[in-house]
Amino acid sequence: MPIKVVNVKNVGVQQVLGGPVKPLISNEDISQNQEFALGVFKPKEGLFFHTHPKSEETYFVINGTGTVFTGKDKKPTKIGEGDVVYIPAGMPHGVANTGRKKLLIAFFLSPGEVKAGYCIGKDCKVLEERVPYL
Numbered sequence: 001m002p003i004k005v006v007n008v009k010n011v012g013v014q015q016v017l018g019g020p021v022k023p024l025i026s027n028e029d030i031s032q033n034q035e036f037a038l039g040v041f042k043p044k045e046g047l048f049f050h051t052h053p054k055s056e057e058t059y060f061v062i063n064g065t066g067t068v069f070t071g072k073d074k075k076p077t078k079i080g081e082g083d084v085v086y087i088p089a090g091m092p093h094g095v096a097n098t099g100r101k102k103l104l105i106a107f108f109l110s111p112g113e114v115k116a117g118y119c120i121g122k123d124c125k126v127l128e129e130r131v132p133y134l
Contacts, residue, residue: 004030008038017094018048024110033110033118039105041066044102046096049074052089055109059085059095064103069094 001085004025011022016037025036039047041064048071051079059068070093079085081093097103 006030013040016047017050019046019095021047021107031112033111035107035109037107037109039103039107041095041097041101041103041105043097043103043112047094049092050095051092052109054089054112056089057087057088057093058108059083060068060106061085062106064097064101065099066095066097066103066105069096 005130006024008022008024011024013020013022013041015021016023020040020042022038022040023035025034046066059079061081061083063077063081065078068077068079068085068087069075070087070091072092074092077085078098082098095105115131
């Protein structure tokens with residue numbers, strides 16, 4: 001397969017796990033082993049508490065500030081521009097923009113949901129809970 005270039009300006013926003021996300025590279029169309037997306041969260045927006053049973057996830061905070069909630073007790077961890085957050089496979093987590101400006105987060109998931117045999121899009125397992133601030 002040749003390389004693939006995707007410009008973020010050409011990708012529409014989808015509501016994923018309760019928040020606005022731009023899926024840039026996925027198992028469905030490009031990669032066999034990873035997924036990459038951009039979260040574009042206004043203040044008080046974010047992602048519902050959820051889990052990826054077989055996939056590790058890494059966040060890179062491009063702009064803004066927020067809080068990541070992890071584990072069954074939803075432990076809060078403040079995040080900001082330049083931070084990298086590693087979330088092990090199977091750990092429940094969610095994120096919220098707790099700042100006053102847009103929060104941009106790049107999400108890297110490996111293996112991607114399809115390869116991990118987990119879910120695609122709206123069928124992802126959501127723990128039916130909002131994170132605080134949402």
